[in-house]
Amino acid sequence: MPELPEVEVVRRGLDQWVSGRTIASAEVLHPRAVRRNAGELSDQLKGREIRSAERRGKYLWLPLGDEGTHDRSEAADEHLTGPETDLGVGEHSAGEALLAHLGMSGQLLVIEPDAPLEKHLRVRIGFADGGPDLRFVDQRTFGHVLVAPMIVPARPPGAVAFRPVPEPVAHIAPDPFEDVFDDAEFAARLRRRRTGIKRALLDQSLISGVGNIYADEALWRARLHWARPTETLSTKKIAELLAAARAVMNEALGEGGTSFDSLYVNVNGESGYFDRSLAVYGRRDEPCRRCGTPIRREAFMNRSSYSCPRCQPRPRDARP
DNA sequence: AGAGCTACCTGGGTGC
DNA sequence: TGCACCCAGGTAGCTC
Structure with a gap:
């Protein structure tokens, strides 16, 4: 996608x-x-x-x-x-x-x-x-x-x-690669939300550019469960999550940059070349690349969320 | 106002 | 072989 x-x-x-x-x-x-x-x-x-x-x-x-x-x-x-x-x-x-x-x-x-x-x-x-x-x-x-x-x-x-x-x-927020993206303002707005962290990541009026795949990947890197309430995140943890989102999207871009030839602008609808680098997305029951625990798939917003049960334990105060 | 839900759409896959 | 169903998910627009 x-x-x-x-x-x-x-x-x-x-x-x-x-x-x-x-x-x-x-x-x-x-x-x-x-x-x-x-x-x-x-x-x-x-x-x-x-x-x-x-x-x-x-x-x-x-x-x-x-x-x-x-x-x-x-x-x-x-x-x-x-x-x-x-x-x-x-x-x-x-x-x-x-x-x-x-x-x-x-x-x-x-x-x-x-x-x-x-x-x-x-x-x-x-x-x-x-x-x-x-x-x-x-x-x-x-x-x-x-x-x-x-x-x-x-x-x-x-x-x-x-x-x-x-x-x-005009109604969407800048994406995290824009000069005008304000990290501190993002953290402040995120903490004011009363929802789960993944829902917030997918909200284009808060931060744009992140979809289901890179949300899952960023959350895995930051060791956060998708249902973690936004207001419980420290500014330090938010900075870590933002860095993870930038890193994973930057790596994907690096691999995507080689994919089109001279007369062809290629959107690989299935993430193609970056598939191999994904840590959790689409990897149900496959071992976590960090700890070997089988990756779980959970229903979320009429779609899927992939995460490691051990690296990303579900919080007691989870928010859907 | 913020949060959360659903319709929109089609082809590939699965189960019977 | 056919058919019904499910699944993928970004966003506008809706309700509460």
């Missing part, structure tokens, strides 16, 4: 292969993939240059150059669509971006225009230079791509941050 490291691999590939190129066409093959602006994507993208590839947590976006003409009066349209697109105090418009979230199974592929269309192709973007397409392929259609206005959040959750982000990204 694409979590922060996998999305970063994609971001790097996009930065290399589509930055600086001008979009010639965009074709939507499945309406769900573009959410509300189904018929508009082509109009919004045609003729615009992709400036770079950016990321926060699991969201990634491609800032777009200005439209060649403003005869469609984008600003006027925005104000007619309702208050959710109004810019609040301390926010100002900073252009637009093509925003993408891969969901469960999304892939962004850079692939030759004459290559056969993928079975689950949802959006196909062609370029003026006649070079490789950018294709959004997504079996389960939990992912989406759309054009969104860039804003500068006045008061982003969890950190002092003035980094421009697409409007739909």
